[in-house]
Structure formats: structure tokens, C-alpha cells
Amino acid sequence: MRSRTEIIRTPDQALKELERIGKLFGKGPNGVKVGLPKDSNDYPDGTSVIMVGTVHEFGSSRVPERSFLRSTVIEKKRDYKALFRNLTFKIVKGDMDAKKALGLIGLAVQTDVQDKITDIDSPPLVYREGNPLVDSGHLRQSITFQVDE
16 A cells, blocks of 8 residues: 555545544554563563563562563664654555564563673672573564463
């Protein structure tokens, strides 16, 4: 579907055109979630990967906060807005559908979050050297995205 530019001369025509556009955007996917889905696989010893991710993201009484999800979104907010704007333009022009655009946004955020997990080095660990969030790599590998239908 290609977009066409046309001067709308009456309020009735404008309302009909807005309704047509609204129907286009009212169908299909309407969001994307990035993180640890509720069906994430636990660690081999049975420890919940969601629990481990939550403890590191927000901290606890014994584990300092090592945000990998919120901090990534905050740091890359401008990049995500630009990506969203570019993909929205492609949707409006008819060059891409919403599901593909949301998938591209989800993949970009997923990759950035995984990179952040790899790069975090503070606060340092007390009991071993190395990256506090990468021991087996399971947490990093569990980060994914889902397009809402």
C-alpha cells in the first residue's frame, strides 16, 4: 500500500480519512516486550533466571543493584526514538508492516541489553573476579523479545 498525498477540503472527508488511518493502525500487533519472559528456562541447578535477573536489576539486601535493562533503555532512549520514528515512516508509506517494525525494535533493544550485560563491571564481585552478570552466560542468553499480538 502506497501513501498518497491529497488535499482534504471538508471536515467530513478529513474524519473519514482519519478513520481509515485509525483502522490501519488498530489492527495487528501493538507493542513489544524485551527482557526475561515468564517461560524462561531456569539454570541447570533449578535457580530461576527471572529471580536472578530481578535481583541484579533492582538489587537486594545482599546484592547491589546492577541494572542491565532499565539502564540500557535510559542510555539508548534517543536511539530508540529515532528508530521508532524511521520505522513508523516506513509503515505509513506502506514499505513495512507493524509486526516487522516492532520485531526490529525488539531485536535492537534485546541486543543492546545483552551487550550491557556483557559490559557491566561494577559494582565488583567480592567472591570472584570478572563480570558480575556473566558466569555461565545463561542470564544473557535468556534475554529476548516478544511482539504483542
